[in-house]
Amino acid sequence: xxxxxxxxxxxxxxxxxxxxxxxxxxxxxxxxxxxxxxxxxxxxxxxxxxxxxxxxxxxxxxxxxxxxxxxxxxxxxxxxxxxxxxxxxxxxxxxxxxxxxxxxxxxxxxxxxxxxxxxxxxxxxxxxxxxxxxxxxxxxxxxxxxxxxxxxxxxxxxxxxxxxxxxxxxxxxxxxxxxxxxxxxxxxxxxxxxxxxxxxxxxxxxxxxxxxxxxxxxxxxxxxxxxxxxxxxxxxxxxxxxxxxxxxxxxxxxxxxxxxxxxxxxxxxxxxxxxxxxxxxxxxxxxxxxxxxxxxxxxxxxxxxxxxxxxxxxxxxxxxxxxxxxxxxxxxxxxxxxxxxxxxxxxxxxxxxxxxxxxxxxxxxxxxxxxxxxxxxxxxxxxxxxxxxxxxxxxxxxxxxxxxxxxxxxxxxxxxxxxxxxxxxxxxxxxxxxxxxx
Numbered sequence: 001x002x003x004x005x006x007x008x009x010x011x012x013x014x015x016x017x018x019x020x021x022x023x024x025x026x027x028x029x030x031x032x033x034x035x036x037x038x039x040x041x042x043x044x045x046x047x048x049x050x051x052x053x054x055x056x057x058x059x060x061x062x063x064x065x066x067x068x069x070x071x072x073x074x075x076x077x078x079x080x081x082x083x084x085x086x087x088x089x090x091x092x093x094x095x096x097x098x099x100x101x102x103x104x105x106x107x108x109x110x111x112x113x114x115x116x117x118x119x120x121x122x123x124x125x126x127x128x129x130x131x132x133x134x135x136x137x138x139x140x141x142x143x144x145x146x147x148x149x150x151x152x153x154x155x156x157x158x159x160x161x162x163x164x165x166x167x168x169x170x171x172x173x174x175x176x177x178x179x180x181x182x183x184x185x186x187x188x189x190x191x192x193x194x195x196x197x198x199x200x201x202x203x204x205x206x207x208x209x210x211x212x213x214x215x216x217x218x219x220x221x222x223x224x225x226x227x228x229x230x231x232x233x234x235x236x237x238x239x240x241x242x243x244x245x246x247x248x249x250x251x252x253x254x255x256x257x258x259x260x261x262x263x264x265x266x267x268x269x270x271x272x273x274x275x276x277x278x279x280x281x282x283x284x285x286x287x288x289x290x291x292x293x294x295x296x297x298x299x300x301x302x303x304x305x306x307x308x309x310x311x312x313x314x315x316x317x318x319x320x321x322x323x324x325x326x327x328x329x330x331x332x333x334x335x336x337x338x339x340x341x342x343x344x345x346x347x348x349x350x351x352x353x354x355x356x357x358x359x360x361x362x363x364x365x366x367x368x369x370x371x372x373x374x375x376x377x378x379x380x381x382x383x384x385x386x387x388x389x390x391x392x393x394x395x396x397x398x399x400x401x402x403x404x405x406x407x408x409x410x411x412x413x414x415x416x417x418x419x420x421x422x423x424x425x426x427x428x429x430x431x432x433x434x435x436x437x438x
Contacts, residue, residue: 033120033328034120034121036336039072039336042332044329046075046077046328046330046334047100048099049082049089049101050082051081062079064341064347068344077337080099084200086105086107089103100328101338104117104143104144104320104321104322109388110136111138117325118143118325118326119143120142123137123141123142129358130146130357130358131149131318131356131378143321144322147348148353149318150354151278151316151369152204153276153369154276156267156273156300157189157267157274157298157299157300158297161183164183173240177245180192189270191245192250192252193252193258193267193274194245194246194251194255196405197255203401205242207317208238209235210379212304213313214309215234217380219383219384219387220379220383220384222430223386223387223390224434225434229426229430236423238304241305242408243407245411247411263275264287267299268286268290268291269289269294279352280352282301282352282365283365301369311373311375313375314376322338322341322342342355348363393433394429394430395433
């Protein structure tokens with residue numbers, strides 16, 4: 001789900017998945033990755049692909065594997081951390097060599113999950129234990145289980161905002177822009193950091209859908225909306241804010257030089273004021289602040305600057321969903337790791353993120369949301385497959401990185417056009433695709 005270049009790759013995936021998947025789809029029992037019974041009878045070496053390069057480097061995943069081996073002594077778990085996870089895995093999906101356990105890339109359409117991933121069980125059963133199973137259900141079978149959910153919002157340095165004289169959350173986009181302008185004029189911090197170069201952090205802007213309208217059906221409505229970038233629509237509100245931040249020179253001077261790993265230290269030390277990410281990022285910024293000798297308590301989390309009936313709204317979405325390669329030779333070992341990691345590792349709590357396991361307590365970083373009456377919105381998923389098809393036909397990629405990168409380029413003058421022309425172009429592409437898919 002990307003703009004032109006990546007959408008083309010998405011088409012390539014669609015064309016080759018029959019060869020890759022063979023007849024593996026459809027939730028057949030012979031290809032299922034069922035939860036194993038006796039841990040002593042599970043064996044094999046499995047490879048886990050992960051975007052969490054930080055957890056590979058700092059030994060977190062190795063410690064998890066050691067704890068896992070106390071229960072499953074005959075399974076060897078190897079990890080491959082991929083910095084450019086989306087692109088790297090998307091290419092590997094054209095072969096059968098994409099690990100045994102992996103996070104499902106955005107490039108794979110929901111309807112194609114059975115061609116790449118093993119069924120994990122029925123939605124009727126797994127939905128009793130986990131949230132978000134509807135996001136990975138095809139034909140009544142679940143093909144991916146999230147470890148955590150992510151509430152959307154801005155990770156920010158409270159000390160920087162306080163130095164600029166700001167002590168309350170902005171309630172409108174204009175107020176948010178004014179606050180960033182105050183940071184620029186009253187502090188030495190860069191008000192906002194796009195993380196343009198790595199690209200994938202920009203995909204979080206697509207996850208803002210639903211917050212401005214506080215509408216659980218915001219995504220499903222895209223299946224019947226001809227002009228999602230017209231005033232009053234969520235995508236207009238969210239994308240205009242990103243455009244205005246860059247256009248008003250409230251972001252870094254040269255987006256092409258940004259660096260994700262360095263951005264954590266920049267925000268943790270107060271050299272950057274704000275980044276639009278999600279709740280998973282808070283603990284990483286706090287860790288960076290602590291490592292740099294700063295106070296981790298300075299790292300805060302604020303909702304999108306729009307209120308509906310006096311309330312902010314934050315959409316809670318599944319983070320990457322973990323799946324088992326349909327071609328894995330050790331599906332029982334792969335499923336054992338997937339189950340243990342989500343239920344027993346404690347990673348969700350350590351990440352200060354809402355666990356996908358039903359009934360798990362709210363993490364500490366979201367307590368301020370709760371205290372300030374922020375409403376948590378869970379998007380309905382009835383028409384996701386249709387929205388995916390429209391998105392791919394339009395070659396926009398509303399959850400990809402090329403589309404917001406292009407918006408940033410237009411805003412900074414590195415690409416032709418302006419906000420109005422870009423939105424008109426997006427609306428036309430979406431409308432044409434809606435007619436074609438319909």
